[in-house]
Amino acid sequence: xxxxxxxxxxxxxxxxxxxxxxxxxxxxxxxxxxxxxxxxxxxxxxxxxxxxxxxxxxxxxxxxxxxxxxxxxxxxxxxxxxxxxxxxxxxxxxxxxxxxxxxxxxxxxxxxxxxxxxxxxxxxxxxxxxxxxxxxxxxxxxxxxxxxxxxxxxxxxxxxxxxxxxxxxxxxxxxxxxxxxxxxxxxxxxxxxxxxxxxxxxxxxxxxxxxxxxxxxxxxxxxxxxxxxxxxxxxxxxxxxxxxxxxxxxxxxxxxxxxxxxxxxxxxxxxxxxxxxxxxxxxxxxxxxxxxxxxxxxxxxxxxxxxxxxxxxxxxxxxxxxxx
Amino acid sequence: xxxxxxxxxxxxxxxxxxxxxxxxxxxxxxxxxxxxxxxxxxxxxxxxxxxxxxxxxxxxxxxxxxxxxxxxxxxxxxxxxxxxxxxxxxxxxxxxxxxxxxxxxxxxxxxxxxxxxxxxxxxxxxxxxxxxxxxxxxxxxxxxxxxxxxxxxxxxxxxxxxxxxxxxxxxxxxxxxxxxxxxxxxxxxxxxxxxxxxxxxxxxxxxxxxxxxxxxxxxxxxxxxxxxxxxxxxxxxxxxxxxxxxxxxxxxxxxxxxxxxxxxxxxxxxxxxxxxxxxxxxxxxxxxxxxxxxxxxxxxxxxxxxxxxxxxxxxxxxxxxxxxxxxxxxxxxxxxxxxxxxxxxxxxxxxxxxxxxxxxxxxxxxxxxxxxxxxxxxxxxxxxxxxxxxxxxxxxxxxxxxxxxxxxxxxxxxxxxxxxxxxxxxxxxxxxxxxxxxxxxxxxxxxxxxxxxxxxxxxxxxxxxxxxxxxxxxx
Numbered sequence: 001x002x003x004x005x006x007x008x009x010x011x012x013x014x015x016x017x018x019x020x021x022x023x024x025x026x027x028x029x030x031x032x033x034x035x036x037x038x039x040x041x042x043x044x045x046x047x048x049x050x051x052x053x054x055x056x057x058x059x060x061x062x063x064x065x066x067x068x069x070x071x072x073x074x075x076x077x078x079x080x081x082x083x084x085x086x087x088x089x090x091x092x093x094x095x096x097x098x099x100x101x102x103x104x105x106x107x108x109x110x111x112x113x114x115x116x117x118x119x120x121x122x123x124x125x126x127x128x129x130x131x132x133x134x135x136x137x138x139x140x141x142x143x144x145x146x147x148x149x150x151x152x153x154x155x156x157x158x159x160x161x162x163x164x165x166x167x168x169x170x171x172x173x174x175x176x177x178x179x180x181x182x183x184x185x186x187x188x189x190x191x192x193x194x195x196x197x198x199x200x201x202x203x204x205x206x207x208x209x210x211x212x213x214x215x216x217x218x219x220x221x222x223x224x225x226x227x228x229x230x231x232x233x234x235x236x237x238x239x240x241x242x243x244x245x246x247x248x249x250x251x252x253x254x255x256x257x258x259x260x261x262x263x264x265x266x267x268x269x270x271x272x273x274x275x276x277x278x279x280x281x282x283x284x285x286x287x288x289x290x291x292x293x294x295x296x297x298x299x300x301x302x303x304x305x306x307x308x309x310x311x312x313x314x315x316x317x318x319x320x321x322x323x324x
Numbered sequence: 325x326x327x328x329x330x331x332x333x334x335x336x337x338x339x340x341x342x343x344x345x346x347x348x349x350x351x352x353x354x355x356x357x358x359x360x361x362x363x364x365x366x367x368x369x370x371x372x373x374x375x376x377x378x379x380x381x382x383x384x385x386x387x388x389x390x391x392x393x394x395x396x397x398x399x400x401x402x403x404x405x406x407x408x409x410x411x412x413x414x415x416x417x418x419x420x421x422x423x424x425x426x427x428x429x430x431x432x433x434x435x436x437x438x439x440x441x442x443x444x445x446x447x448x449x450x451x452x453x454x455x456x457x458x459x460x461x462x463x464x465x466x467x468x469x470x471x472x473x474x475x476x477x478x479x480x481x482x483x484x485x486x487x488x489x490x491x492x493x494x495x496x497x498x499x500x501x502x503x504x505x506x507x508x509x510x511x512x513x514x515x516x517x518x519x520x521x522x523x524x525x526x527x528x529x530x531x532x533x534x535x536x537x538x539x540x541x542x543x544x545x546x547x548x549x550x551x552x553x554x555x556x557x558x559x560x561x562x563x564x565x566x567x568x569x570x571x572x573x574x575x576x577x578x579x580x581x582x583x584x585x586x587x588x589x590x591x592x593x594x595x596x597x598x599x600x601x602x603x604x605x606x607x608x609x610x611x612x613x614x615x616x617x618x619x620x621x622x623x624x625x626x627x628x629x630x631x632x633x634x635x636x637x638x639x640x641x642x643x644x645x646x647x648x649x650x651x652x653x654x655x656x657x658x659x660x661x662x663x664x665x666x667x668x669x670x671x672x673x674x675x676x677x678x679x680x681x682x683x684x685x686x687x688x689x690x691x692x693x694x695x696x697x698x699x700x701x702x703x704x705x706x707x708x709x710x711x712x713x714x715x716x717x718x719x720x721x722x723x724x725x726x727x728x729x730x731x732x733x734x735x736x737x738x739x740x741x742x743x744x745x746x747x748x749x750x751x752x753x754x755x756x757x758x759x760x761x762x763x764x765x766x767x768x769x770x771x772x773x774x775x776x777x778x779x780x781x782x783x784x785x786x787x788x789x790x791x792x793x794x795x796x797x798x799x
Contacts, residue, residue, distance in 0.1 A: 004777070010774075011778075150329050
C-alpha cells in the first residue's frame, strides 16, 4: 500500500508539474475554459448565448458576429471530436460559473457511439476535452460515465498517457521541465472561435463529387442510445436552470452528404419540440457555395471563415425571429 | 481482463479483501473457495460470458466422471475415463481445431481436383481453452490411475478448474498439487503476500519494459517481411525469442504472485531456459507444466524410452507434433513441433558426448530454438520461408528501428542484456541473492519497490487502449 501510494504521489507530482503535457500551442479548448472561468468571475451572467459542440461549432460559427448581431455575448464551448455525452458534462461545469439565457447545441455531436468503448482518435479527443476541464469534483463525478475502467487513469494522468515522450519527444519533456505551470493566455477577449480554413472547395474536390458522389450518407448517420440519453439530460438540466435550449445543424457542402432528409429524420425525435435550425436543409441554398466549405472529400467537412460568417448571420436571424 | 490492465489492478485487491475478510471465517475455507470461484468466473466472463458456461460444463463433466470412475471397477472405470477424455478433447477439437480440419480437408480435396467453396465456420476461440481443458483432463486421468482421490465437493473442484490466476495461460497445474490447497482454510501469511507482490512486479516489468517493447519491432518487421534482409531480420528473429520468453514468463510469474496473495502455490513454469546446454534440458526448463504434462500423459504411456531407440524417437516426434498442434491450429505449428523433435533426436546425443564448451552449447541450443520460432511466429509457410531467407549479417549500419525510435531500440537491447545478466547471476546464486535482498532493512526494500514501480510507470511500454495480450492467451 505504501509503495503504491508513494509511486502514485510521484506520478501526481509529475502531473502537477506538467512534465508530460502535450504541446500547448494549439490547445484552444484549454483557452476556452480559461476565458469562460474569467468571464464567470467577472459576473455570473456575462455570457448570454452558449454554444456546445465540437470542431464544427468552433470553425462554423463566429461568436463575435453572433454577439454583435444579437447584442448579447455569445461563447462557443467546444472541443475537438466532442460527443454530446461529454458536452453534457462540459455544460454541467460551465453552469457553475455562468448562467446563459440560451443554449445552442450543434447536432454533429449527436451520433451513434458507445461512450465508454471509444478508441483511437475519438478517445484521444475525449482525453483532451476532459483534461481541460477545471472542476476536479465534477470531473471525478463524470469519469465513470465518460471512460472505461481501463481508460480512466489515462484521463487523469498525463504521465500515464504521455510517458512515451521520453523516447518519442524528449525535446518537449525538456521544454516542459523548464516551463512548469499552466499556460498563459494573453488575449483580452476570447469567445471560443478557431478558424482553421480560409479557402473553399477547389476544382479537384468538386470534380470528385461529380465522379464519385457524396462521401457521407445522411441515412448512415444515426443517433445512438448514449447520445439520445445525453440530449435528454441536457434538456432536463436546461429546464431545471431555466435556460432556453435550441439545436443547430452546421452544414456540409450539399454535394458532400447524400440524403440529408434522412439525417434530419434521425435527429428529429431527439431534438423533439425544441427550436432547431437545420442548415443542412437544401432550402438554405445561399450557404451552399464552394467558398463556404473546407476543401476536403473526407467525411468530416468543416466550414471556412466565409461559411462561418454566413452561418452566424443565419443563426442570429433565427434566434431573433424566434425570440429565443 | 488482462493482468497488465487497470481493471485487474482494481479486481485483484478487491478479491484479496473479500478473500481475507476476518468476519467470514469458515473452518474448511468454503468462504475463500466461494470468493475464488465467483471471482474466477467474473474474470473469465469479462471476455465473454459464454466462455464461463463452457468452463462450467468442462468442470461439471470432469467432476461427475471422476466420481463415476472412483465408484466403478475394471472395464467400466476405463469407459468412464475414455468418455471424459472424449468429451474434453471433443470440446477442444470443436472450438480450436474445427476450422483447421475443415480447411485442411478442403485443401486436400482441391489437390484431388475438387472445386468448391469451403463452409464458413464462425466459431469463437475461447481464451485459454487448451490450458483448463488439459488441467481437467489431467485430473480425470489421475483419478483413473489412482494417483488422486476424486473431489467430492463441487465448490472446491470448480474453484480448482477455474482458479483465475492460472486460468487462461497456465501453469497447467496437477490435481494432486493444487486441489488439496482448496481443502483447508488458508491463513494469511505476510511473507508470502510480499513475495507474491514482488513476483507480480517482476512479471509486470518483464511484460511492460521488455516484451511489449520488443514486440513493436518484431511485429513491424514481420509486417514488412517482404522487404526485410540481413541484420534487421536476424534481430527480429532473436527479439521474438526474447519477446516470447519475457511475455510468457511474465504471465507465469504474475499468476504465481497473484496465487500467493491468496495463500496458494503454483508451480514454477520457467527455469532460465536460455541457459540450457541440450534440448532435453531446454524442455525441462521451458513451459515446464506443459512439458511435464505431455511427458506424464503422452510420452510415458506411449512407452517413453523403455522400448528401444527407434520407439523413443517415434515417441518424441509424436509428443512434439501434438505439442505443436496444442499451440495452434495451423500447419506451421505442426512443422515447428517437428523441428523441435528433430533438434532433440539429432543433436542431443552428439552434444552430450562433448565435454565442456558450455557457452557454445548454450548459444547453439538458444540459436536453433530462435530459428525454429520463425515457424511459430509466421502466419503461413511462405512468410516463414521469406524470413528464413532474409536472415543475414549485412546491413547493420542502416539498421531500421521498425516502429521503435533508435533510442528505444537501443534501450530494448540494453534490457535484453540486463535480463541475460540477471539470468546468469540467478542461475549461479539465485537463492543467495534473494535472501540477501530480503535481509535488507524494510525501508531499503520499500525504496527499491517504489523505484521499480516508478520505472515501470515511466518507461513501461503501455498506453491508451492498449490491448497488448499475453502471447499464450491465443492457445
